[in-house]
Amino acid sequence: MSVISECIGRQGLGGIYFLHGEDEFRKEEAVKELINTHLDRETRDFNLDIIRASEVDLEHLARTVSTPPMLSEWRVVVVQGVQHLAGTAKSRDIILDLIESTLPGLVLVFSGTVPKGSKAKFYSSLKDKSRVIQFDPIRSDDIPGWLMEQSVERFDIEVDAEAARAMADAVGSDLGVLSQELEKLAVLASGEKSIKKSHVIEVGITLSSQNRWQWFDLVGTRNFEQAIRTLPALLSQGETGVGLTIGLSTHFLRIGLVLEGGVASLESLLPPRQKWLARQVVSQAKRWSKEEICSSLVNLLRVDRLLKASTLSDQHHLEEWLLTLRFQKDPVC
Structure with a gap:
């Protein structure tokens, strides 16, 4: 079960999210999951706004967040790079005011990276009012286990430990690339019990002689x-x-x-x-x-x-x- 599924299972649909950390791939995947969980394809165009904090006009942001859902129970607003709004008192105040006065049916997602060592009140206030999920980089020794986990969750097929280790050693720690290769392997091994090292070789991943x-x-x-x-x-x-x-x-x-x-x-x-x-x-x-x-x-x-x-x-x-x-x-x- 993903961290988003666990969070919704505990606290229900809707709400304000603060997704932060250095693992950009897993943050993006979490945003996609929140969107797919709350919006259907038919009404998504009317109820989804993805905003870059580095480019947004604050008045436009306030209007967007204040717009109610249309033909849907939920509206999702994603603010990417929220750290860009922490620099001035005006932007900080507007964001915190928006959090305090969110409409029913709104899913407000802030995504960004908190600067190392930062003690800015903006982040602590954001954390106090949000469902906070931190995405730290996955350690190299955890990558085989992450591949096994992802394979079952996304493709309903297991990855043998030997295959997972071979992939992690050959591809490295780029989760985006690993995810793409895992998708290819799931297609190749379709109908079989698990993804094996032989599949990893067959799909064209160059393996080292020893890991x-x-x-x-x-x-x-x-x-x-x-x-x-x-x-x-x-x-x-x-x-x-x-x-x-x-x-x-x-x-x-x-x-x-x-x-x-x-x-x-x-x-x-x-x-x-x-x-x-x-x-x-x-x-x-x-x-x-x-x-x-x-x-x-x-x-x-x-x-x-x-x-x-x-x-x-x-x-x-x-x-x-x-x-x-x-x-x-x-x-x-």
């Missing part, structure tokens, strides 16, 4: 030889020793959580878009002891220090750590 998530799984399943063989390719694709060390530490801490407190302990701490990882981590945890995980994490801390201070290559330090794991006996933490 960081696959590599962490190699280490987690104790396939150290393959991890050593593929490490140079991973580093040549732009990964850094410090970045991989941080990722490995997170991966091993999760395995440790399973060993210490079971799957419930891990699931309670995984971010919402990474819950799907639990089954995978549980499977890998069966190959490790608590002592091995503890020793591995202590050695990773040493690797991190060496990477930041030594003149030797990132590959050298990570290979040394992997070889230590492969041949260690009776680890002591």
